[in-house]
Ligand SMILES: O=P(O)(O)O[C@H]1O[C@H](CO)[C@@H](O)[C@H]1O
């Protein structure tokens with residue numbers, strides 16, 4: 001479901017849930033909603049996820065602003081004939097995550113006294129969590145956290161020149177002691193704890209980042225959307241996904 005509303009003077013659409021490759025969808029299916037959002041007029045994309053931390057400075061509940069990613073997923077969403085209406089055949093991935101939005105998010109986090117880290121996210125296909133050796137590999141490869149999503153959506157967003165911001169909640173740590181207890185239940189619980197700060201951060205980022213303001217007569221939607229946002233974030237806790245798209 002797509003939830004439409006406003007935050008401040010920005011029009012926002014939140015996707016309730018995402019598709020994962022491990023669920024059996026193709027990468028084209030996984031990323032189809034991003035294409036739809038672009039054609040709805042979305043200019044900026046905010047993607048969130050839950051991930052396992054391999055950076056020893058992180059702990060369960062850490063908020064990590066994704067500054068880059070490593071694509072270790074088995075199928076590429078842009079494989080096959082390129083549709084030039086969407087974007088070019090060969091996509092520049094030098095800046096997949098908006099430097100401007102990252103800077104703004106860090107500024108907001110400091111003001112709101114929310115601890116944030118930045119880091120590199122590595123995407124694996126899942127659905128298994130990593131073995132200890134795989135977590136070590138992730139670290140050696142230069143990533144700070146690992147998950148099973150986000151990378152395909154961000155690639156497709158960049159294909160269509162959507163400005164993208166990504167944030168990850170560290171829900172478990174990929175070290176010797178911690179991996180014994182890694183489970184989806186633990187992931188959900190950790191995501192739930194981080195939710196209030198993530199909500200404040202994302203909301204304020206949407207308010208402050210450059211974008212097209214609403215016309216004055218559209219302002220009445222605000223309080224309705226506040227309600228939606230609350231329920232979206234609840235949903236996020238259950239399904240670990242709140243990509244928010246705004247234009
Ligand atoms: O990346 P999201 O969907 O946020 O969630 C992460 O957490 C789930 C595993 O617990 C997997 O879906 C993994 O990718």
Ligand SMILES: Nc1nc2[nH]cnc2c(=O)[nH]1
Nearest residue numbers: 050051052146147148187
């Ligand atoms: N691959 C992977 N995905 C996750 N999602 C939440 N935690 C993890 C993790 O440790 N590994």
